[in-house]
Amino acid sequence: MTLLLAVRNVFRHRTRSLITLAAIAIGGASVIFVGGFFENMFFKMRESYIKGHTGHIQVYRAGFLEKGSSRPFDYLIENPQEIVPLIREIPGVIRVTQRLQFSGMISTGDNTVSCLVQGVEPLYEPSIRQSDAQNPREDLAEVGGAVIEAGDPLDEGHPYGTILGRGLAAGLDAKVGDALVLVANTVSGAINAFDISVQGIFFTSAKVFDDHVLRMPLDTAQQLLYTNAVQTLVIMLERTEDTPRITRQLQARFRERGLPLEVKTWEEINDFYTKTRELFDRMYVILKFVIALIVILSIYNTMTMAVMERTNEIGTMMALGTKRSGVLRLFIVEGVVLGVIGGMLGVLLGSAVTSIVGSIGITMPPAPGSSITWLSKPMVVPSVLAFAFLLSLVTAVVSSAYPAYRASRLEIAEALRHV
Amino acid sequence: MSLVAVEQVTKVYTIGNAQVHALRGVSLTVDVGAFLAIVGPSGSGKTTLLNLIGCLESATQGAVHLDGQDVSRLSNDALATFRAHHLGFIFQTFNLFPVLTALENVEYPLYAKPLSRRERRRLAMEALEHVGLRDHAAHKPMELSGGQRQRVAIARAVVAKPKLVLADEPTANLDYATGQEILRLMRRINEEQHTTVIFSTHDQRVMQMASRIVGLRDGVIAEDGR
Secondary structure, eight states, rough: HHHHHHHHHTTTTHHHHHHHHHHHHHHHHHHHHHHHHHHHHHHHHHHIIIIIIIEEEEEEEHHHHHHTTGGGGSSSOOOOOOOOOOHHTTTTEEEEEEEEEEEEEEOOOEEEEHHOOOHHHOSSSEETTTTSSSTTTTTTHOSSEEEEEOOOOTTOOOOOOOEEEHHHHEEEOOOOOOEEEEEEEEETTTTEEEEEEEEEEEOSSOOOHHEEEEEHHHHHHHHHHHHOBBSSEEEEEEEEEGHHHHHHHHHHHHHHTOOEEEEEHHHHHHHHHHHHHHHHHHHHHHHHHHHHHHHHHHHHHHHHHHHHTTTTHHHHHHHHOOOHHHHHHHHHHHHHHHHHHHHHHHHHHHHHHHHHHHHEEEOOOTTOOOOEEEEEOOOOHHHHHHHHHHHHHHHHHHHHHHHHHHHHHHOHHHHHHHH | EEEEEEEEEEEEEEEETTTEEEEEEEEEEETOOEEEEEETTTTSSSSHHHHHHHHSSSSSEEEEETTTEEEGGOHHHOOOOOOOHHHEEEETTTTOOOOSSSSHHHGGGGSOOOOHHHHHHHHHHHHHHHOGGGTTOOGGGGSSOHHHHHHHHHEEEEEEEOEEEEETTTTTSOOHHHHHHHHHHHHHHHHHOOOEEEEEEOOHHEEEESSSEEEEEEEEEEEEEE
């Protein structure tokens, strides 16, 4: 009876109920849309960092992260060719690439600047020509890696061909085809210099990176430094979600064999991502709170009006033997009915809007520290849908609690006089 | 045997700083099977007396016994249960639930009893038939005339077989002929089912149908004619 009465009462004033339901639904849909927007932003940010910079997992010589910055060449992996196969045979690993990173000076003859040199394996470091991507400004992050905006990517056939970050090239005033001199310390402390050429100019999603980095083939970098060692092994996985599992497997393998190596995941390396995520999560909480508040006020208003208008009816119910708890229950159930219907409408509306916008995409300005625009494609996230529905329900119950309580405290005789 | 015993009851309302004495020491006993009219000008205390007998509010002083039980000692919940099982109410403004059909309105008091859905439906249908509205079971109150609404309200008041039905100005919102018809219906139920009925009215012609007339004036009983 309570449910029957509640449902009928909710639809008694169609316009008013529709406005209240719209408030709940729009609130829920906003939570879903913003949640989907953030989720997509973090997904792209994460994937672009992983593909363009850090990989999923990095392996170093133990101690490198603590002391490597002052004495980088004391913490090199001397036998990468023995370790790489150990990693490669773990299921889920798609690529292991070696890197040797050091600082150097480059000179055009007129201009000399310091830079960060990355010796990388041309075959395995992902990069793409801008002209090859259908719409390079749009979805760089999904393509991942470095985008070559002029010239060619690194290749094994050109050991002295290097690629320069966009900002670095601009600072040097260097163009594709220019000859440069690269000077660096060898691992034993002597000074060595190579003639190199600018084979290409690249950019990534991180501006700071593009301002300082020069990439060259690993073999050439090792010759320059008089070493066969590498600094970092960068591991790419099939699925980002496998990171914790494979990290544990790697640690176990290294321990079994007594290899002095340490393992870091992309999350541990990308402090910027983790911090940004925390910041946005906090903002999202505030947004949810504000939405909940608006929905609460809207339902509260509807329920208070309902109690006032139905004072006489409440008196009649109690005269006919309905207990105060029964009146309380009726109005709470009316709130729940509003919450359930509003929540379902919100889930439908939110999923629809999110997937429509997600299929079209919104062009977004460059992220902090980045130089390229990107395309946001909000995603429908099941856990966010569930949360939005629950939020509607809980706010509905919370906001009908006080009006329901007031209804249940009415004096019968007084309520019956009320017309 | 008396069904209702009101003993030296006073009722004082405090409105702002003013005290209004609605009843100033009223004593009244009503026998089982009575068809009693409470009459008097407006403000004489008719509604207050009916509310006290109906356990809708409590007396400032004095006691009300219903069916041998001192209801002034019962808790709110116990009073609700007592009303559900022993009392029926008819109101001046009919007070049907607008969102429920005639049949659902009549069923409403039966939810306090442990009945199956079918049994509830059957009893409600029977009561509706008794007031001649079987064909209007599926109608909402808005679709019924004033007289029909009051007949649904009567069916609702008697469906749970209460010992006592209280009706506050049941004919005041109806034209004369319809009011007569409603009173005759209440009288018939009183006679057929031996349900005690107490109603208030200020209509001279209506009160003639009563088996006993109690006149109130300024919160005291001015006349009591059997």
